[in-house]
Amino acid sequence: MDITNLIDEALEKISRASAPDILESVRIEYLGRNGQITKLLRSIGSLPSDQRSEAGQEANAAREKVEAALTEQFSRIAHQPKKSKIDTTLPGIRPLRGAFHPVRQVIQDARAVFRRLGFEFVEGREVETEFHNFTALNIPLDHPSRDAFDTFYTKGKNLLRSQTSTVQIRVMETRKPPLRIIAPGRVYRPDTVDASHSFMFHQIEGLLVDDRSTFSDLKGVINLFLRQFFGKNVKSRFRPHFFPFTEPSVEVDMSCILCGGKGCMTCKRTGWLEIMGAGMVDPAVFQSVGYPSGKYRGFAFGMGVERIAMLRHGIQDIRLFYENDLNFLRQFS
Ligand code: PHE
Numbered sequence: 001m002d003i004t005n006l007i008d009e010a011l012e013k014i015s016r017a018s019a020p021d022i023l024e025s026v027r028i029e030y031l032g033r034n035g036q037i038t039k040l041l042r043s044i045g046s047l048p049s050d051q052r053s054e055a056g057q058e059a060n061a062a063r064e065k066v067e068a069a070l071t072e073q074f075s076r077i078a079h080q081p082k083k084s085k086i087d088t089t090l091p092g093i094r095p096l097r098g099a100f101h102p103v104r105q106v107i108q109d110a111r112a113v114f115r116r117l118g119f120e121f122v123e124g125r126e127v128e129t130e131f132h133n134f135t136a137l138n139i140p141l142d143h144p145s146r147d148a149f150d151t152f153y154t155k156g157k158n159l160l161r162s163q164t165s166t167v168q169i170r171v172m173e174t175r176k177p178p179l180r181i182i183a184p185g186r187v188y189r190p191d192t193v194d195a196s197h198s199f200m201f202h203q204i205e206g207l208l209v210d211d212r213s214t215f216s217d218l219k220g221v222i223n224l225f226l227r228q229f230f231g232k233n234v235k236s237r238f239r240p241h242f243f244p245f246t247e248p249s250v251e252v253d254m255s256c257i258l259c260g261g262k263g264c265m266t267c268k269r270t271g272w273l274e275i276m277g278a279g280m281v282d283p284a285v286f287q288s289v290g291y292p293s294g295k296y297r298g299f300a301f302g303m304g305v306e307r308i309a310m311l312r313h314g315i316q317d318i319r320l321f322y323e324n325d326l327n328f329l330r331q332f333s
Contacts, residue, residue: 006036007062014069020078027070037063099333102309103202103321107184110204110308113228117221119180119206124167126160126186133161136169136288137245152188152199160188164205165245168281168300172289177209177296184305195317202305207281209298215248215280218299222278226254229308235261237272246279246300257311266311273311276303 010030017023030037040059044052100108111121133139134146144150145162152160167183183205191197208221219238226234235255243249254275256267263269278301286296306318313332315321320328 003040003058003062006030006040007065010037010066011069014066014073017073018077020074023070023074023077030066031063031070037066097333099329101321101329102313102315102332103305105332106305106309106312107202107204110225110229110305111182111184113225114182114206116228117180117224119182119208122167122171122181122183123185124161124164124170124183126188127154127158128161128166129158132166132169133159133163136285137165138282138284138288139244143244148190150189152190162189163187164203164302165300167205168207168245168285169289171207172209172286172291177211177291177298179207179209179298182206193319195319198306198318198322200322201318204303204305206301207298208300209281209296211296213297213299215299218278218280218301221299222252222276222301226275230254230257233260238278241277241279243277243279245282245285246277247282249277249279252276252278252301258314266314275308276301278302 010026013026013029014023017026027035029035032038037059041056041063044056044059047055115121130146133151134143139145151162154160164183164185164187167181167185171179171181171183184202186200187203188200191199193199206221208217219236223236226236233255234257237253237255238250239253241249241251252275253272255261256264256271256273258264258266259271261271263271267273279299281296281298281300283293287293306321309315309321310318
């Protein structure tokens with residue numbers, strides 16, 4: 001090949017080499033041990049003596065040119081920043097911020113109110129015995145709530161608790177009054193799932209036992225809770241009711257937080273919302289946990305957590321709580 005063409009070809013390849021390893025292979029191609037320019041230089045000795053000097057000068061000039069071009073190109077590409085796949089000009093990805101589930105938020109807020117009233121937080125268990133869910137709570141053997149249509153039974157005569165009142169028994173079995181506890185947690189009932197029913201939901205149980213508390217203490221504690229939780233203008237109403245484990249028993253209504261008691265769709269135009277069951281602990285319950293008869297007095301209450309969360313946020317369908325839909329849940333963070 002003509003030497004000028006060889007130089008042009010080499011310079012062209014050098015100028016296109018975009019990375020040091022490509023440049024190195026170009027160097028080897030021309031200046032390596034078997035490189036084209038090296039071969040050229042080596043062949044000079046075999047030329048007739050009158051041609052050697054000129055050919056030698058040409059070949060040396062070619063080598064110098066190519067070497068200079070290699071050095072220059074190397075310093076150009078070596079200092080170039082590596083092409084990165086990360087585009088640092090794009091906006092960053094915001095890390096997701098976690099938040100408590102609206103059901104858990106109600107539990108924590110209620111817990112904070114009851115803590116100020118001296119109530120201790122305890123947890124029971126979800127798989128329970130018939131004794132703790134029914135018998136010790138004075139629920140007779142033929143009571144319909146014991147039916148398999150109303151309670152999930154597990155193998156071996158246990159069950160999934162259908163109310164957190166079980167925790168009243170668990171606590172009294174192991175401890176002596178004075179007691180002031182609240183116990184939130186899951187309960188299970190084989191209800192057909194619809195907008196207001198779920199086979200699993202949450203309750204908050206409260207229990208106070210000492211030797212002097214009265215029904216007015218029960219009213220006082222519940223009124224304080226309702227006002228601190230829902231706002232100071234909330235009114236309450238205690239309607240006579242029946243629970244086997246309290247006597248007397250009541251259902252507690254509060255003035256509708258949506259219409260202020262005037263009557264709306266949520267309170268079915270009554271101005272009132274049913275919010276919990278409550279009552280003075282029945283002596284039969286004290287007896288079943290082995291407390292001496294006549295020594296203690298106390299009251300208990302139980303409320304549904306989902307219902308409170310639904311009222312609080314104006315949620316119409318209980319199923320939304322269990323779908324893990326972040327578009328729904330993010331509204332409460
Ligand atoms: N356990 C009752 C229920 O699930 C509520 C309740 C609790 C009533 C404590 C009175 C006392 O309906």
